[in-house]
Amino acid sequence: MNPAGRATRATTRHTTPRLGLPAWVFVPAAVGALFVVLPLVAMLTRVQWRDFGALITSESSLAALELSLRTATASTVLCVLFGVPMAVVLARTSFRGQGVARSLVLLPLVMPPVVCGIALLYTFGRRGLLGHTMEVLGVQVAFTTAAVVMAQTFVALPFLVVSLEGAMRTAGTRYESVAATLGARPTRVFLRVTLPLVVPGLVSGAVLSFARALGEFGATITFAGSLQGVTRTLPLEIYLQRETDPQAAVALSLLLVAVATLVIGLTRGARSAL
């Protein structure tokens, strides 16, 4: 982080008094935490550790894990590429209908994932809105890994936009104004002042997007289909394994949880090192 950022942090820390918490908040907080943690514990009790290694290293499991990591990474990159400019426009400009625009961008958050998949199908499918155009261009996304990445990006993008826009509004425009007064061009201000100030927000947004992409199920199965090594990501493999081999499904679920936890943990570590 640049010196400006460090300065803001230090001031904030200095002026904020330590707040005491009312004792009663701990009760609902503990209940809520238990509600989240208990199902994970219940899952752990169902894992047959003897076969765990064999279950998660089967050919189909490894193919699903690899595909999941590849697609979730690709969609996180896309989320950053498109989400950062979207967040900047929402946070730093004002135009008519901005509220509506923001709601529309956040819409995938409230849509059931299957509905997202149907919407994508009606847009990019063979008979969709852009289907004909894409056929002329010789592009076909149905049943390809690209379709998986599109489905994941669609549902994960709002997470990045929301967290980054919040971070930008919090950071304020003071340093940007100063930089502009000193003669910095907009691109330079954006890259050297705006972005460095919101790196923590960007990182947490990217992590949220990655986690959402990793867990994506409904939109993928509706829009992309399910074929080993091509479109069958880890959540789809888990759902399928459950049909014949519940033990394998439990083992794979644990693997998915472990991967997600690892990613969040690593990013947290990297963030606090900033």
Place this chain on the structure above:
Amino acid sequence: MSRTSNRLLAVVTAVVLVSTAAACGSSGHGSTKGAGASGSSSSSGLSGEITVYAAASLKKTFTEIGTQVQAAHPGTTVRFSFAGSSDLAAQLQQGAPADVFASADTRNMAKVSGAGLTAAAPVDFATNTLEIAVPPGNPARISSLRDLTRPGVTVVVCAPQVPCGGASVKVEQAAGLTLKPVSEEQDVTDVLGKVVTGEADAGLVYVTDVKGAGDEVEGVEFPESTAAANTYPIAVLKSSTNPALASAFLSAVTGVQGQRVLASAGFTKAP
């Protein structure tokens, strides 16, 4: 982080919770409640209510049979929970309270009866065979199972792990063909969805699915389909709190009227 971003985070959390709840609510556990009044017992001596766990492919036919049962025995109520057979079997094994279970295959019924949950031996009441579903107009001009192996034809089937996929493998073997599907779907609804939207040129689904989809797809019959007829068994469960009404429902399914309802939906009689 400051108040603004915390508030945003709260909004996001709320929104995610709501959407998750909505997604859960929309999963296929629609229960149909009949018009039967509670309490008053009919001349047949049957009263009260039962819950029937039935395969999703039985939704239309069983709802109709349930209405018939309620009409024949005033004062009774037949409720349904429709979902994938393996989902229902798993729920029953975890102790879900139900009176009757009807599965789309013998494998999932075996799970339930094997766990000692059925009151009597399951009865086979219908069979279902595969058919090729194509989009209206049959753009890829499919007329046989062999046509599905033509290069450039996008075919979607069920994954071998689910009943319809197991049946697909059997017909492939019977015909001596190997299909190269672009996708192996989780269930027959997903296969049908890919055909209805025109994403796939053809899909292997059940005869009853083609009939149920109306004008949205066309069906192409093929002789090899007889190699894989899926048998539907039904059984009264030991945990039933109303075994009399549960048996009456089972009799209605296997009886003349019930069989007529099933036949008109495309099911064939169990051998």
